[in-house]
Amino acid sequence: MTRLAEVTVWWVVLTAAYVTTLGAFTVPEFAVAAGVGLLCAVCAVAARRATRARWSPDPRWAAWLVPLPAAVAADTVRLLSRLPRGGTVRDLPTPRDESPDRAAFRRAWGTVVLSSSPGSVVLDWPPDGPLTIHELGSGPPHLERRVTRP
Numbered sequence: 761m762t763r764l765a766e767v768t769v770w771w772v773v774l775t776a777a778y779v780t781t782l783g784a785f786t787v788p789e790f791a792v793a794a795g796v797g798l799l800c801a802v803c804a805v806a807a808r809r810a811t812r813a814r815w816s817p818d819p820r821w822a823a824w825l826v827p828l829p830a831a832v833a834a835d836t837v838r839l840l841s842r843l844p845r846g847g848t849v850r851d852l853p854t855p856r857d858e859s860p861d862r863a864a865f866r867r868a869w870g871t872v873v874l875s876s877s878p879g880s881v882v883l884d885w886p887p888d889g890p891l892t893i894h895e896l897g898s899g900p901p902h903l904e905r906r907v908t909r910p
Contacts, residue, residue: 763805770801815868816861824873827901835879838897847896849883854891855910863887870907877903 775797782789858866864887871882874893880903884892891908898904 763809766805767798767801770804771797774800774804813864814861815865816859817865817869818862821866821869824869824903824906827903827906828873828876830901831877831879831903834899834901835877835897838899839878842897847894848898849892849894851890851892852904852908854885854908857910860887866907874903874907880904 771794775793778793778797779785779790782793854866855863867885867887870891871885875881879897880893880895882891883894891904893904895904
C-alpha cells in the first residue's frame with residue numbers, strides 16, 4: 761500500500777471515529793475532526809514505518825466487532841451490579857502457526873477490541889508469548905475466545 765493510500769485510510773477511519781463521538785454535527789466540529797484525523801493519520805503511518813511494522817490482516821477479524829456492543833453492555837451490567845474488587849489476570853494461549861505479519865495484526869486489532877469493553881484490558885501480548893488480560897468480570901459473549909481462536 762502506498763503512503764498516500766495508507767494515510768487516506770487512516771484519515772477516513774480516524775475522522776469517522778471522532779465524528780461518532782459528537783453530540784451535534786456542525787461544520788466547525790467536522791473541520792476539527794478532519795484536521796485532527798489527518799494529523800493523527802500522518803503520525804500513525806510515520807510511527808508504523810519507523811518501527812518497520814508489517815501487518816497482514818485477516819478480513820474475517822472484522823467480525824470481532826459484531827459481538828462488541830453486546831460485550832460492552834454485558835460488562836457494564838456485570839460491573840455495575842457487582843462492583844468487583846481487583847479482578848483477575850489471566851494468560852491465554854494464542855495461535856502459533858501464523859505468519860509474523862498476521863500475528864502482529866492480530867495482536868494490534870485484538871488489543872483494541874478486547875480493551876474496548878469496560879470489563880477487560882490487555883496488559884501484555886508479546887510476539888512469542890500468551891495474551892495477558894485483566895478482567896473485572898467475565899461471561900458471554902467471551903470476546904477473548906474469539907480473538908485468540910486460530
